[in-house]
Amino acid sequence: MPKIVFVEHNGSRHEVEAEVGLSIMQVAVNNLVPGVLADCGGTCSCATCHAYVDEVWFRRLPLPSEDEQMMLEGALEQRSNSRLTCQVMTTGQLDGAVFHLPASQC
Numbered sequence: 001m002p003k004i005v006f007v008e009h010n011g012s013r014h015e016v017e018a019e020v021g022l023s024i025m026q027v028a029v030n031n032l033v034p035g036v037l038a039d040c041g042g043t044c045s046c047a048t049c050h051a052y053v054d055e056v057w058f059r060r061l062p063l064p065s066e067d068e069q070m071m072l073e074g075a076l077e078q079r080s081n082s083r084l085t086c087q088v089m090t091t092g093q094l095d096g097a098v099f100h101l102p103a104s105q106c
């Protein structure tokens with residue numbers, strides 16, 4: 001199983017095993033990672049699963065859908081490497097990927 005790394009705003013690091021096919025949000029929730037609120041349950045309508053993806057990994061992700069882009073525009077503290085983790089699926093190619101969680105989701 002690929003390992004996914006979540007880094008909270010305070011620097012706390014959580015390295016978890018991820019099931020391929022689950023969203024990165026679901027992986028965080030299943031592993032009780034703080035800072036991924038996921039208020040809408042993964043329907044791309046809340047932006048509380050926002051994360052900043054390490055640049056190397058960001059470039060490897062499929063492009064966001066139009067819906068995700070629209071939600072990201074309304075997210076707090078959006079950056080060029082922002083993604084909604086409910087829209088990013090776990091694959092074997094993401095082994096070691098790092099997602100930084102924003103302060104707004106503490």
Ligand code: FES
Nearest residue numbers: 040042044047086
């Ligand atoms: S969980 Fe709501 S947009 Fe991702």
